Amino acid sequence: MKNYITHDEWCIVENGFHPEHNEITESLMSLGNGRMGGRGNFEEKYSGKTLQGNYVAGVWFPDKTRVGWWKNGYPNYFAKVINACNWTGIDVEIEGEIIDLNTAKVHEFTRTLDMRTGVLERNCTIELSSGKTLKIHSQRFLSLVDDESGVIKYSITPLNFLGSAKVTVSLDGDVSNKDSNHGEKFWNEISKETGHGEGYLTLETKKSVWETVPTFQVCTGMKFDVYQAGEKIDCQTFPIKKEKYVANEFKINLEEGQEVSIIKFAANLSSENHSIAALGENTKAYVEKVAKKGFDAMLAEQKAAWAKKWEGNDIQIEGDVAAQQAIRFNIFQLQQTYTGEDARLNIGPKGFTGEKYGGVTYWDTEAYCLPFYLSTSEQKVARNLLVYRHNHLQKAIENAEKLGFFGGAALYPMVTMNGEECHNEWEITFEEIHRNGAIAYAIFDYIRYTGDSQYLAEYGLEVLTGISRFWAQRVNWSADKAKYVMLGVTGPNEYENNVNNNWYTNYLAVWCLKYTLESFESLKAQDQSRFDEIIGITSLDYSAETQKWQHIIENMYFPYDETRKVFLQQDGFLDKELLTVEDIASQRPINQKWSWDRILRSCFIKQADVLQGMYFFEEDFTVEELRRNFDFYEPMTVHESSLSPCVHVIQAAKLGIKEKAYEMYVRTARLDLDDYNNDTEDGLHITSMAGTWMSVVKGFGGLRVKNDKLSFEPFLPEQWQGFSFRTGFRGNSLNISIKGNTIEIENIFGNEISVLVYGKEVVVAKNSSTSVTY
C-alpha cells in the first residue's frame, strides 16, 4: 500500500516528485474522453520508470493466442487495444542538455489531476547538470467537446540564465505494447507530412493472419504555436521525419524570468469514424478547427462540459476527505472511459489507463458498470451498452456453434472486442458461462430502471432468446437425480473450476428462461408480428421449445445444505475443510502464496458467488435466508477480485452489519489511489470503480427500484458525518442527502416524484425537497 497521493476533495495531487512510483502516478493521472485516452506520461523525454500509453477507442490488434497446450475450441487470437501514436511529445534541449526529470535535480514538483475539469497540470522547478535552473509548467486535457482532440500548453521559464533552447514537437508512432508476443510492434506507416509548425502521421495496424479481422488506420495530426512573454512568435521550424515519426524542431532564445510556451493541438482520427480516403484531410481540418478555437476557449468548454457531468454524478461525503477524493476519482474515471456516444465501444478493465487485459469487454460491464450509468447518465448511455451486445448476437451464436450448440443458441464471449471470444483458459473460456446470464440480467435491470420496455421488442428479446436457447442445451437431465443439472462450469468465484451445479449459474439460467418466456408472452399480446419475427429465427417449434424450457424451470437442481439451510455454491462444497479467512491470515493473498490446486480445493472464495446471486435476485429471498448465506460464505471470502467487496457492502448494509459494510467499502474505494494490490502501475481497475459507486449508492444509500419507484433504505457509516449523491430516474434528477437518521430528497429536475424510504411512500414536489427521518 502506498500513501503518497495528497488527500484533496477534488484533485489527485502528487506533491514532490516520486520517481519510484512514476508508473503508478501515470496510471492515476490518466486522461480520457471516451474517444481517446492516455496515461499521465510527461511530455518531455523521461529516462526513468515509465509506461508509455496512448489509446484510440475501438482500435485493436488480434495478437496470436499464446497457450501451453492447445485445447479444441480456443480462439485464434486475443484482441488487444494497442498502444497508439504518442502525440504528447515536446522535448527541450538547453545548450546540449536534454530536459529529463530522471537526470535533472527536481527542486519543486506538483502534478495535479483536477477532476472538476479533467485537466492534468504540472509545476516544477529543475536544475540541469550545468546548474541552469528553470520552471516547467504544463497543462493537458482531452477535450470532451471535440472528442478527437487533445491539447497541451507547455511552458518553461529560465530562472538563472539566458541562452537558447532547441524544442522538438513530435508525433511518435514507433511504439509497442508491453505484453505483445515476442515484442512485436503492431503499426505500419501509411504516410506522413510536415509543414511549418504542423505534422501528420497516418498509421495502419498490421494485417493479421485472421482474414476476417479488419485493419484500422489512425491519422494523428498536430499544430503548434509558440509564445514568448505572452506574445505569439514566429519561429523557423525544421521538419524531422523518421520511420513512423514526424516532428518539428525550432530554436528559441531564452531570457531569464521570461516564460516560453508551446501550445500543441493534436487530433486522432480513426478509420472507425472516417473514410480512409478522407482521413488525412479530415485530420487537417480537425486540427485546424481546434487550433483556431484556441487553448483558452477549449479549456472553457472543457470546464463547462465536466461541470455538467458532475451535476448528475457527484457524491459528497462529509467528514472524510480521503473517502471523498476516492469516490470522486472513481466517478471521474468511469465518466472519462465511457461516454455512451458509440454503441461499438465498451468499458475495458483498465479503460485508457493501461494495456493489461487487452482493453476488452468482460461481464463486469453488465454486472457492475451498468447501474452506475443508469443512475448517473442519460438513458442512451446504458442503452448503448446493451446495444453493444445486441450487435454481437450473431458472433455469440457462432461462438456457441463452435462449442457444439445449435439452433440459434448464443454464448457471449468472456472477453471480447468485436464479439469474438478472446480468452484462452478452458475453465474460463468454455466454462465461465454465467456471463451469458449477466448479459440477460442487464436487459432486465435496464428496463426495470428506465421503464423502457420497448427495448425488449426492439433488441432485448432477440438476445434473451439466444441466451435461453443456450441454457436449455447446456443443462442435461440427470437420471440419477431426476433433475436437470449443469455440469462443468466455473462460477463468479474463479477459485473453483469445472464444478457441477454452481448454484449461481443454475439460478441465473432458470431465471433467464423464465424471464424470456414471460417476455415472449407479453410481446405476443402486444405485437404479434414482431413476436413472430423473433421466434422465427430458427425453425424450431415454439411450443416444443418453450415446453422444454418450462420443464427445466420446474425441474432444475439446486445444491442445498439442509442442515445449515444455505444454498451450496456447487456440488461437493461440504466435502471441503470449512475454514475461515482468519485461519489463514498469514497466508494471504492466497493467489500469491498458494499453488493453484491448493486454492481450488480450499473453501476460500475469490469473489461473491452465491451472494452475487442473492444480490441480483434479492426479492426472491427473505432477509433471514440472506443472513444465513452471508454468515456462511462471508467468512470464507478472500475478495481477491476487486469486484467482490461491493456486493458484500450491499448485502452487509441490507443486513445491518454496519462495520462489515464499511470495512468492505474502504477496501474498494482507494484500491488504486493507495495501490492496495501493488498493480496500479499497470493501469486502474476501471470496472471495479463502478462497484465502489454501487457500495455507496446501493449499499449505504440502499437505492433500488421497486414497482417502478426509486426506493431508499439508507444508513450512515459512523465514520462519516453525512453523504449525498445524485441520481437520475426516468426524467427526474434527484439529490439524496443522508445525515444522522434523516434522508433529504431534493427533486432538482423533473415533475413531482414518488419514492420509497424504507418502504414508505414519499412524494417530492417539483423543484423542492423533502426530508424523512427513519
Added chain:
Amino acid sequence: MKNYITHDEWCIVENGFHPEHNEITESLMSLGNGRMGGRGNFEEKYSGKTLQGNYVAGVWFPDKTRVGWWKNGYPNYFAKVINACNWTGIDVEIEGEIIDLNTAKVHEFTRTLDMRTGVLERNCTIELSSGKTLKIHSQRFLSLVDDESGVIKYSITPLNFLGSAKVTVSLDGDVSNKDSNHGEKFWNEISKETGHGEGYLTLETKKSVWETVPTFQVCTGMKFDVYQAGEKIDCQTFPIKKEKYVANEFKINLEEGQEVSIIKFAANLSSENHSIAALGENTKAYVEKVAKKGFDAMLAEQKAAWAKKWEGNDIQIEGDVAAQQAIRFNIFQLQQTYTGEDARLNIGPKGFTGEKYGGVTYWDTEAYCLPFYLSTSEQKVARNLLVYRHNHLQKAIENAEKLGFFGGAALYPMVTMNGEECHNEWEITFEEIHRNGAIAYAIFDYIRYTGDSQYLAEYGLEVLTGISRFWAQRVNWSADKAKYVMLGVTGPNEYENNVNNNWYTNYLAVWCLKYTLESFESLKAQDQSRFDEIIGITSLDYSAETQKWQHIIENMYFPYDETRKVFLQQDGFLDKELLTVEDIASQRPINQKWSWDRILRSCFIKQADVLQGMYFFEEDFTVEELRRNFDFYEPMTVHESSLSPCVHVIQAAKLGIKEKAYEMYVRTARLDLDDYNNDTEDGLHITSMAGTWMSVVKGFGGLRVKNDKLSFEPFLPEQWQGFSFRTGFRGNSLNISIKGNTIEIENIFGNEISVLVYGKEVVVAKNSSTSVTY
C-alpha cells in the same frame, strides 16, 4: 490410416519411394542403442518433407515454459531432449548437380529396417536431370556394443556415365528443435577440428536462465574411408569449417558400373559420461577404436548382440504376418530405446524417434513399460528404472513443498528429465497425482516379479514413505461424509479434470498407505537400524503418523453406485448423460471434433480409469465385479490415448470376451506402422508399445505372478493359428507356445520350474518342455 509399409515378419520395408509419407517413414526407420538415436533421415541432402532428428540420451535443454495465463506453482521450464549434431551427412554432387531424391527421378527404391540386426538399408536407382543414372546403397546402424558410435556405409554406382563426383562428409550442429519457443537454437559451439578424413565438433547447450540447470557438452567425431571397386583409396580431402559445422570434401572419379563407397564412423560423447576436459580426446580415441575395428566386424557384433536380445524377447504369431511384424516392431523399438545400462536415463514417449513431448519421463514407464522389461530383460534393467525415481526423491519432496506439502511428502512430477516437474497445465501438473501411485506400484510390481525384496530396504521404502506422506496430506476429512475425501484431482482418464474422489486415485492412495505400513513392519522385524534410518527422515512421530495412515485406510470414501454395483469413476459421474461410443460414431475422435468443455462434461473416457485400477489390483476383486465394471465403462471408452486399449485387452481376455480383446489388440499393435492417429510423422508411440506387448503376454497369454510363481491363463485369438513368447523369471528363461487349447512351456534356461496354468501347478524340468491342454 496408411498402408504402404510392406508386411514382413522381420523387416520394416518401404517398397517404392513415398515422399508424401517421408516423415512417417523416418519415424518408423529410427535407430537407437539406448545411448543415442535418430530418425531414419537420408544421409544426403533432401529438400522434400523431412524432420531431422538426432538425439543423445540424457542431454536436454530447459526451454522457458509457455503458458497463456500463469498459475502459481507452474514450473519455470520444460526440459526438452534436443535435436543434436547431425552426424549422418554425406552429400554427393555430380558435375554440378547435388543428389537429392526430391528433385531426381527415383526409378527403384527400397528402404528397409531389419529388426533382427538394427540395420537400416536403402537401395535405389535414381536419374539426375542430366540423365545420369546411378545406384545408391546405404547401410547404417547404431552399435549396441560400442554404444557411443554409429556407422554408415554409403555407396554409389554410376549406371550410365563416367565422370567425377564431389563428396562432402559432414557433422552439422547448426540444428534446431521444431517446437522450440520462437525458433531458438539450443547449441553453442565450443570447438571444432578437421583432419584428413576426419572431423570433430564440440557443442554445448546454451546456458539457461535457470542457474541450477547444468549445461551439457557433446563432442561428435567422425572418420571416414573411401573405397572404389572394393579397394580402399586415398583421396585428397579439403576441410570445411562453418559455424557449428565441420566437413571434409573430396573429389573422386566415377567409372560406369564401378561402386564407390564411403564408410563413415561416428561417435557422440557427452559430458554426462566423460569429463569435459577429456571429451575431445576421448572422442578421437573412440572414433579411432571403431574405425580400426571396421565396418564388417562392427556389423557382425551388432548382429550377435541383437540376436541375443531377441532370444529373450521374441514373440511369434502364426498365421498373421501383419500382427507378427507389428509385435516385433514394438519389441524392437522398446529395446533400442532403453537398455537399462544407466539409471539416469528413462523412456521418453517418443524415444529417439522425434522431439514431441520433449522426450521426458511420464508415468507410462512404471504403469506400462516396467512389465515388458521385467519379462524380457535382465533384472537390472527394470531395477534401474526404479532407481531413477529413487534418485529423484529429493526433487519430488521439493516439488511437493512448492505446492504446500511438508515433512518429507513427495510428489513425483508428471513429466520430467531431472526430477523437476516440467508440465504446465494445472489440471495435470498439480492434479494428475495418481502418477505418484504408479511409482509406488512399480516397486511392488518389481518385487512381486523378481522376488528382490531387498530392494525395499535399500531404496524402495524411502520412495514409498515420501509418497505415502503425500497421500496422507492430500486427503482431507469431510465432515459431511464422515470419510476422508480427495478433492481436485485428474485421474488417468484425462477427459475429466479437477474431479473429487477419483476412484482410481483414492484406491491407489489407500493401497499405497497399506503397502508402506506393511513394508515398515516387515523391515522393522528384519533390520531395525535401516528401519530407524528411513523413518528418521523427519522428526514426525512414527506412531502418530502411521495411526493417521491407518485411520485413512479404514475411512476412505469410494464413490459407488448401489444400483448397478459398480465403482464410480468420480463423484457426480451418474449426473452425466450416459451414452455409449456407438451413439457418437460420426463424431470421433472427440478430441478433434468436440470442444474441451463438451468432452469434459460427457461420459466418454479417454483411457481406462476404474478398469486400470482393477487391473493393478485384480486380486482384490471378483470376476463378477470386474465384469460389471467392464460392461459399464467399456462402452463409454473412446481409447483416445494409445495407452488405453492394452488394459481393455487384458480385462476382456480375463472375462473371456475374445472378440473385444482381439479388436482392442489390433487397435494398438499397428498404431504407428499404419499411422492410425495421423501423427507418426512426429515420432513413434514408444511407451504404448509396451502396452501392445502386455496385450499379448498378459492379455492373450494371461501371464501373472501369483504366490511367487508364474501363472498363465492363455487363450488363442481365432484369427491366429498360434503364438509364442519368451519370458524370463527369476533365473529361468521360458518359451511359451499356445496352439489350439494347448500351452507348451519350454524351460530353455535355468533349473526345474513350477508354473500355474489356469491355477493348476505344472512342473517343467530343466531343459525340457511340458504341454498342458486346458
